[in-house]
Amino acid sequence: MSGGVTTEMKFHVLAVDDSIIDRKLIERLLKTSSYQVTVVESGVKALEYLGLLDDEKSNTKSDTNSTTWNQNEIQVNMIITDYCMPGITGYDLLRKIKESTVLKDIPVVIMSSENVPSRINSCLEHGAEDFFLKPVQQSDVNKLRPHLMREKEKGKENQFNSINKRKPIEECLSPDRTRIRFNNDLVA
Amino acid sequence: GYLDEQFIQLEDLQDEANPNFVEEVVKLFYTDSARLLRKIDLALDDRPFDFEKLDDVMHQFMGSSSSIGAKRVQRKCTEFQEYSKDGNFEGCTRTFQEVKHEYATLKKKLENYFQLAKVAR
Numbered sequence: 001m002s003g004g005v006t007t008e009m010k011f012h013v014l015a016v017d018d019s020i021i022d023r024k025l026i027e028r029l030l031k032t033s034s035y036q037v038t039v040v041e042s043g044v045k046a047l048e049y050l051g052l053l054d055d056e057k058s059n060t061k062s063d064t065n066s067t068t069w070n071q072n073e074i075q076v077n078m079i080i081t082d083y084c085m086p087g088i089t090g091y092d093l094l095r096k097i098k099e100s101t102v103l104k105d106i107p108v109v110i111m112s113s114e115n116v117p118s119r120i121n122s123c124l125e126h127g128a129e130d131f132f133l134k135p136v137q138q139s140d141v142n143k144l145r146p147h148l149m150r151e152k153e154k155g156k157e158n159q160f161n162s163i164n165k166r167k168p169i170e171e172c173l174s175p176d177r178t179r180i181r182f183n184n185d186l187v188a
Numbered sequence: 189g190y191l192d193e194q195f196i197q198l199e200d201l202q203d204e205a206n207p208n209f210v211e212e213v214v215k216l217f218y219t220d221s222a223r224l225l226r227k228i229d230l231a232l233d234d235r236p237f238d239f240e241k242l243d244d245v246m247h248q249f250m251g252s253s254s255s256i257g258a259k260r261v262q263r264k265c266t267e268f269q270e271y272s273k274d275g276n277f278e279g280c281t282r283t284f285q286e287v288k289h290e291y292a293t294l295k296k297k298l299e300n301y302f303q304l305a306k307v308a309r
Contacts, residue, residue: 021216021252028201028209084247113251135194135255138201 011148012036016046016081016093017111022134026080026111029141043081043088050076050103052096076106077148080132083112083119091123098127105154107147111136190297194257211305214298217256224249225288232281242280243272249287261290 013035015026023039030037040046047053051074079097083090090110097103107129112119120131129147132140195210202209227245231238250265264287271279 019248019251019255020220021213021255024213024216025198025201025255028206032201113247113254134251135197135257137194137197 010034010036011077011152012038012075013078013080013144014046014049014076015039016041016043016079016085016090018042018082018085022082022111022136026136029136029138030080032138033141033145038076043085043090043093046079046081046093047088047096049074050079050097050100052100052103076103077151078107078109078129078144080109080111080144082134083110083123084114091119091126094123094126094128105151107151109144109147190260190294191257192259194255196257198256211302213256214302217252217258218295220252221249221291224252225291228284232284237277239272239275239280243269246272258291258294261287261294264290 013030015023015030015037017023017026017039018041020041023041027037027039038049040049044053079093081090081093088096090112094108094110097106097108104127108127109130109132110120110123110128111132111134113134115133123131130143198210198213224245228242228249231242231245234241246265246268250262250269253261253265264283268280268283268287271283
């Protein structure tokens with residue numbers, strides 16, 4: 001195929017839930033779909049992991065119990081979160097993610113044990129990709145893949161669009177100029 | 189039946205790579221439930237009475253029950269919530285005894301299930 005293009009199929013999902021049982025369940029469900037999974041127990045921990053907490057807050061935290069994550073290395077392809085959580089709710093988390101310039105394109109899915117249409121609509125209106133009723137099942141998790149694939153395609157498209165467009169013209173251009181463009185696109 | 193289709197979902201998630209998944213989930217359910225049920229017991233002794241807190245803790249317990257497919261326990265929790273939403277203290281205390289009873293029965297059934305599972309292996 002096209003040389004140098006690696007298709008990274010391992011998606012990384014961040015799951016957020018305050019229930020220890022539901023965390024275990026969602027982790028297992030996601031792993032059966034071969035996703036890489038990180039599970040956290042609260043909205044605050046999720047924000048911390050995503051690097052959205054104020055610097056002030058993260059500096060005052062003691063390091064003894066907290067895991068230090070290198071924000072630059074973290075790549076999350078999807079966030080799935082419980083709605084009802086103490087402190088920062090799933091809805092609050094959704095809003096914060098969609099307000100962030102860095103993270104707003106990450107698909108967010110909300111889970112809830114309660115079927116409240118106004119709640120569901122509100123989440124979808126504020127950018128949630130989908131809403132799952134608990135208990136979450138394999139069939140729900142199977143619905144995630146298209147969302148992840150779509151984002152992946154968007155990412156690939158943006159990165160390689162210029163190269164693909166230029167392909168037919170490539171032969172007309174001098175090899176040097178093509179090479180420079182290719183490098184720039186990769187670096188950008 | 190004491191367990192619904194959700195329990196079967198748990199069984200489906202068990203495989204050679206995760207041979208004890210169901211047992212692990214159920215163990216978590218026991219410890220988590222013990223904690224939550226105790227919280228409710230204490231909240232029922234609290235004066236002044238806090239229906240909102242009761243409702244909140246019961247909601248958590250109901251969530252866990254639903255996640256493992258404990259449908260009879262879940263149904264009793266729903267009954268409880270109707271009383272707490274109505275501010276009916278007596279209804280709450282009475283129904284909570286029934287919740288605990290259903291939970292104890294379920295625990296016995298699950299213990300039998302795991303005994304059988306061990307023998308069958």
